Amino acid sequence: MSTPKAKSKVKKKANKTTHRFSIRIYLLILTTLVIVMMGGLWSSLFKSYPVEGKKQMLAINHGDTYSAFIERLSKEDKAHFPFILKLYQRFFIHDTLKAGVYEIPQGTSIRQVLDMISNADNAQLNRILVIEGTTFKDLINNLRKDDLVTHELSDLSNDELLKALDIPFTHPEGLFEPNTYFFAKGESDKKILQDLYHRQMKTLDQAWENRAPNLPYKNKYEALIMASIIEKETSVKAELEQVSGVFVRRLNMGMRLQTDPTVIYGMGDKYQGKITRQDLRTPTDYNTYTISGLPPSPIALPSKRAIEAAMHPDQSANIYFVATGNGGHKFSTNLQDHNRAVQEYLQVLRSKKE
Incomplete structure (x- = not known):
């Protein structure tokens, strides 16, 4: 027949065993969570940005946002757990995306890419997007807002600008070719506009030479x-x-x-x-x-x-x-x-x- 003292010892031993088992469960759960978190961090922040060859260029446009960029990485299966990337950007990157073309070497982590594109000094080239159907006013305003462009013509009127560019027309509209261009960082707005103008004139000259007969235009x-x-x-x-x-x-x-x-x-x-x-x-x-x-x-x-x-x-x-x-x-x-x-x-x- 067991005594009350013996029963107490058995109960204490059972409690101790249960306590140890609970601690092991908690530790297992905690370890699992840590492993999952580390896996999430690794497949998001520390995963290598996919690069074909030794390096690859990444173009960031004016108006692009981190949120949209991260979502794009996720959709293209270049990164997992986009919410982790967004949390990292929110707490550790205190700036916006900077437009430009960035060179991404092989082995660069996604975290490093996120850091890189917040600083325009890291850009190798400046991407200039000129959309067909937009106006010269849109073009000149975009150039004025571009931090990677050296501004020589910002304060000029249209007449003064045409004179500075040595363009023999009285109105700037239509004279600059829409396309996507890559210029060196710091290139002047004057050089950019001259390049776009000469491209448009070349296109116009070639089309005029090969035009259909009996068109009602007096000139090109x-x-x-x-x-x-x-x-x-x-x-x-x-x-x-x-x-x-x-x-x-x-x-x-x-x-x-x-x-x-x-x-x-x-x-x-x-x-x-x-x-x-x-x-x-x-x-x-x-x-x-x-x-x-x-x-x-x-x-x-x-x-x-x-x-x-x-x-x-x-x-x-x-x-x-x-x-x-x-x-x-x-x-x-x-x-x-x-x-x-x-x-x-x-x-x-x-x-x-x-």
């Missing part, structure tokens, strides 16, 4: 004006020649171009996102509802494809077009069909609102 500058209108009228590359054909036929017929982008350009800063019937009736140098022929200058920076389209319009009989509301345009040879297409477009807009 008028063709450049037309190219800028074509660029603004459609973002569908397959439609460029069709749009060109419509406007070329209108010029040949003595019909006004009546294109909204010219109205918007003529409105300047007054344009707040939409145009009214009153805007269409208000004369400006660029309002092709009130003037005949082409406006006095381009209205945007046209791409090489738009310039080629201006020189090679399609050979259909279309003289009207309107948006479909679902991407692209519907082209018509007569006003009756055009009006029907306009009503179809309005119906699509009403359906989308509902």
Whole structure:
């Protein structure tokens, strides 16, 4: 028969065994968590950035954010556990992404890449993106905001700028080729604009030499004006020649171009996102509802494809077009069909609102 003292000893021993077992469980859980955390850190922060060859260039654009960059790495399976990367950036990188082109050597960790791209001094090249259909004002403003560009022309008027660049035109619009460029850090805005200008003139000269016969342009500058209108009228590359054909036929017929982008350009800063019937009736140098022929200058920076389209319009009989509301345009040879297409477009807009 066991005594109370013996029972107490057995109970204490059982408690001690249970306590030891609990500690082991806690230690196992803690060890597992540490291993998982270390694995997460290793496959996120300390994983090597994937590099093909000995080194690779990484382009960061103006306006890019760390959050978007990290999400991109995750989607491309270049990094795991993006929340860890975001926490690291939040607590240890006290700056924003800096635009530029960075050289990433093989073996560089993702953490090192995150640190690198917060400092523009680490950039090897400056990436200049000039988007077709944007304006010279957009281009010059982007250059002014670029910390990797040496600013020589910032305070000049358009007339003074053209003179400084030795450009024999009275208006800068349309004279600079849209594309993606890489310049050395610290390159001057003057050198950049001269390079873009000479590229655009080379494209224009080549297209003019190989143009289709019987075009209604007095010179290649008028063709450049037309190219800028074509660029603004459609973002569908397959439609460029069709749009060109419509406007070329209108010029040949003595019909006004009546294109909204010219109205918007003529409105300047007054344009707040939409145009009214009153805007269409208000004369400006660029309002092709009130003037005949082409406006006095381009209205945007046209791409090489738009310039080629201006020189090679399609050979259909279309003289009207309107948006479909679902991407692209519907082209018509007569006003009756055009009006029907306009009503179809309005119906699509009403359906989308509902």
